[in-house]
Amino acid sequence: MPPVTLQAPSKLTSGVIAPPPAFHIMLKPRGAICNLDCHYCYFLSKESMYPGSQFRMDEALLEEYTKQYIAGQRVPEVTFAWQGGEPTLMGLEFFQKSVEFQQKHKRPGMRVENALQTNGTLLDDDWCAFFKQNDFLIGLSMDGPPRLHDAYRVDKGGKPTWEKVMAAAHLLHKHGVRFNILTTVHAANAPHPVEVYRFLRDEVKTEFMQFIPIVERDNATGYQEGNDVKDRSVTAEQYGHFLIGIFEEWVRRDVGRVFVQIFDVALAAYSGNRPGLCIFEETCGSALAMEHNGDLFSCDHYVEPNYRLGNIQEIPLIEMVGSAGQRKFGTDKRDTLPQYCLDCEVKFVCNGGCPKDRILVTPDGEPGLNYLCAGYRAFFNHVRPYMNFMTNELNNRRAPANIMGYLAQQDKRLQELFNRTNRNDPCPCGSGRKFKQCHGRKK
Numbered sequence: 001m002p003p004v005t006l007q008a009p010s011k012l013t014s015g016v017i018a019p020p021p022a023f024h025i026m027l028k029p030r031g032a033i034c035n036l037d038c039h040y041c042y043f044l045s046k047e048s049m050y051p052g053s054q055f056r057m058d059e060a061l062l063e064e065y066t067k068q069y070i071a072g073q074r075v076p077e078v079t080f081a082w083q084g085g086e087p088t089l090m091g092l093e094f095f096q097k098s099v100e101f102q103q104k105h106k107r108p109g110m111r112v113e114n115a116l117q118t119n120g121t122l123l124d125d126d127w128c129a130f131f132k133q134n135d136f137l138i139g140l141s142m143d144g145p146p147r148l149h150d151a152y153r154v155d156k157g158g159k160p161t162w163e164k165v166m167a168a169a170h171l172l173h174k175h176g177v178r179f180n181i182l183t184t185v186h187a188a189n190a191p192h193p194v195e196v197y198r199f200l201r202d203e204v205k206t207e208f209m210q211f212i213p214i215v216e217r218d219n220a221t222g223y224q225e226g227n228d229v230k231d232r233s234v235t236a237e238q239y240g241h242f243l244i245g246i247f248e249e250w251v252r253r254d255v256g257r258v259f260v261q262i263f264d265v266a267l268a269a270y271s272g273n274r275p276g277l278c279i280f281e282e283t284c285g286s287a288l289a290m291e292h293n294g295d296l297f298s299c300d301h302y303v304e305p306n307y308r309l310g311n312i313q314e315i316p317l318i319e320m321v322g323s324a325g326q327r328k329f330g331t332d333k334r335d336t337l338p339q340y341c342l343d344c345e346v347k348f349v350c351n352g353g354c355p356k357d358r359i360l361v362t363p364d365g366e367p368g369l370n371y372l373c374a375g376y377r378a379f380f381n382h383v384r385p386y387m388n389f390m391t392n393e394l395n396n397r398r399a400p401a402n403i404m405g406y407l408a409q410q411d412k413r414l415q416e417l418f419n420r421t422n423r424n425d426p427c428p429c430g431s432g433r434k435f436k437q438c439h440g441r442k443k
């Protein structure tokens with residue numbers, strides 16, 4: 001990939017509109033530098049955008065960023081989000097300093113949160129004690145049990161990393177650090193939804209999970225270009241099947257006990273609220289990314305020259321966030337939706353998904369359909385009756401978790417019917433198939 005020189009602010013910043021009352025920036029103090037070499041990582045290639053750089057945010061810039069980021073928020077809380085590459089490669093002192101700057105610059109009464117995404121391999125007692133003391137929320141990347149995790153998550157020598165990540169999970173538990181698991185869904189683990197879910201729930205013992213689909217573009221630049229994806233990517237059908245598989249287990253035994261991000265999104269939307277996650281919101285543009293040298297980009301998935309808004313040492317952060325170009329980046333998500341999405345029965349929750357994945361053409365030939373459409377559509381339709389039940393519980397000030405008791409009764413009743421059904425009868429589940437080709441197959 002040719003090196004790219006990033007000097008002039010892009011035309012995205014021309015014209016300032018109004019900044020949103022709150023915005024979110026993923027900060028990459030070590031840029032794309034990482035101690036692992038996960039095959040599907042979309043960020044490692046960004047190293048080539050800064051030839052000769054040390055990839056290390058200095059203290060003066062850290063303080064400047066802290067000041068501007070806090071000043072830009074017109075709400076009483078602010079979250080500092082640390083990402084990479086691998087942010088822990090900055091060393092503990094950097095984060096101690098950052099907490100110091102946050103305390104120095106926060107407004108009276110303001111709540112400051114920190115969220116750090118890590119591969120976990122460098123965590124030790126000192127790190128975890130620091131996280132606990134400063135109430136960091138940790139996102140730990142783990143793709144399932146060893147053979148599924150190590151399929152792609154390897155170190156620079158190609159060696160497996162599962163053991164170190166598992167050790168990190170134990171350390172986080174030991175110190176009582178709040179953490180969630182970020183699992184990417186790809187060709188290796190997608191066929192095993194229930195195994196992955198049970199592993200995270202029962203072995204890692206996490207209560208918070210995110211399942212992020214890998215849609216990896218197949219091109220030479222590493223940018224969001226071209227319409228081909230690599231074989232490691234999950235297919236849309238696999239992703240839908242994966243989510244449904246986990247949902248079926250969750251909705252029968254873990255509601256209110258285990259929190260899966262996309263299930264929360266679905267419940268929010270089905271109960272008449274905003275989905276709450278940028279990819280499923282109507283518009284986006286309030287979740288940006290900043291590189292180690294102060295360069296600001298429209299989004300973590302668009303750290304590339306055409307989406308560079310400028311550098312916070314040259315242009316005030318708030319001006320770039322509120323610029324006309326950045327607002328347009330966000331509203332384009334809504335304004336470029338194909339008619340196929342506008343007519344879709346689950347548009348209210350899907351909203352066409354993330355623009356970075358809109359590489360398909362609709363059946364009637366319009367570009368801009370999401371690569372994951374078939375999966376999203378299957379999942380959001382599948383959960384409708386369950387979401388409607390839980391919404392009704394919420395509206396009547398009852399716990400959504402009541403659905404588990406209801407389903408247990410339903411399942412029991414169905415089982416009784418199965419026991420009385422002959423092989424060639426229609427299946428009592430309502431599938432329209434013969435019993436022997438449906439639930440009677442085992443019998």
Ligand code: SF4
Pocket residue numbers: 278279280284285286287299300301333353354355356
């Ligand atoms: S481009 Fe995608 S990931 Fe980025 S802010 Fe928009 S919806 Fe979110």
Ligand code: SF4
Pocket residue numbers: 340341342344345346347350351352353369370372373374376377
């Ligand atoms: S499910 Fe497919 S058609 Fe429906 S809004 Fe999402 S991407 Fe568009």
